[in-house]
Amino acid sequence: MIPFKRISLGFYPTPLVKLESLTKLLAGPEIYIKRDDLTGLALGGNKTRKLDYFLGDAVEKGCDVLITGGAQQSNHCRQTAAAAAQYGLQCHLVLGGHQPDEFNGNLLLDKLLGAHLHFCGNLRKGEKIPEIVDELRTIGKSPYVIPYGGSNSIGTLGFVSAVEELNLQMKHKSLHFSHIVFASSSGGTQAGLMVGKSLYGLDTEILGIGIDKDEIEGLPLETFVLKLANATALKLNLEMNFHKNDIYLNNNYLGEGYGIVGEAEKEAIDFLARSEGILLDPVYTAKAMAGLIDLIRKQQFYKKDKVLFWHTGGTPALFPYASKMS
Ligand SMILES: Cc1ncc(COP(=O)(O)O)c(C=O)c1O
Numbered sequence: 430m431i432p433f434k435r436i437s438l439g440f441y442p443t444p445l446v447k448l449e450s451l452t453k454l455l456a457g458p459e460i461y462i463k464r465d466d467l468t469g470l471a472l473g474g475n476k477t478r479k480l481d482y483f484l485g486d487a488v489e490k491g492c493d494v495l496i497t498g499g500a501q502q503s504n505h506c507r508q509t510a511a512a513a514a515q516y517g518l519q520c521h522l523v524l525g526g527h528q529p530d531e532f533n534g535n536l537l538l539d540k541l542l543g544a545h546l547h548f549c550g551n552l553r554k555g556e557k558i559p560e561i562v563d564e565l566r567t568i569g570k571s572p573y574v575i576p577y578g579g580s581n582s583i584g585t586l587g588f589v590s591a592v593e594e595l596n597l598q599m600k601h602k603s604l605h606f607s608h609i610v611f612a613s614s615s616g617g618t619q620a621g622l623m624v625g626k627s628l629y630g631l632d633t634e635i636l637g638i639g640i641d642k643d644e645i646e647g648l649p650l651e652t653f654v655l656k657l658a659n660a661t662a663l664k665l666n667l668e669m670n671f672h673k674n675d676i677y678l679n680n681n682y683l684g685e686g687y688g689i690v691g692e693a694e695k696e697a698i699d700f701l702a703r704s705e706g707i708l709l710d711p712v713y714t715a716k717a718m719a720g721l722i723d724l725i726r727k728q729q730f731y732k733k734d735k736v737l738f739w740h741t742g743g744t745p746a747l748f749p750y751a752s753k754m755s
Contacts, residue, residue, distance in 0.1 A: 501529075593628075612640050
């Protein structure tokens, strides 16, 4: 149990299933999937777990607005808007890009969920949040700031809890995973899995696949994840100290960059859709799955390994990519 206030916004535990056809198709290790695309909060995703703790904190502090930022098709922003709607809070989203003529994918959902949208051009990592927070304060609002991607030591608790959930599922199913593979972007998912692995004593490699080459808060992602894992351990009063050797972040699958769908991402989406009836998203999970497929082809796993692919959601972003997918 994590000793911080949490409001459960999702449906947990998320399903854990074996990908029988994909395992056969790739003829490598056994592949399983953790379906965080089914957390349920306005089409789900990994950020619901972080929001469980943010909402707990925001409600405890009596805040009346949630404010966060991200790319125009941010899944994190869409789930934040849904959490705010559910708890009667105002939501301000500080988004990259310019207001489009037509709203689609996550952006359409943000609007349906009643969020106030601020378009900030090239700034897609919430850089303008402090400015808007000041404006909200001057009109008497009490905003709760959720950082880019929900990656601070509060949001990260969501993925420490996720490891507790996974650990119970593994025990019930008598399963042990040699590796967990997932998309890593703002770092909270990876930091939470690292802390959770130590806390619950898992003998499992945590393999993040980088999907964005840009720095976060002025640091390379690897350095940021280490800092965040240590800050989260400190928050939990755990005697843990993570070093460079404790992190595995593979940046070989960045492709043409954040949000750009290349052949490898398309292949990953096709594979999962056609062999398993599971939809990946074009920005995060397709890159991570493309990485996993390539690592299997390069025989980076033993056949006896059991690899868990953590599906972190994002499928609403498929629709605005329609023209790029064909
Ligand atoms: C679908 C999806 N997968 C993975 C991630 C990465 O998670 P994190 O930002 O915690 O690294 C995100 C972040 O926005 C996401 O939306």
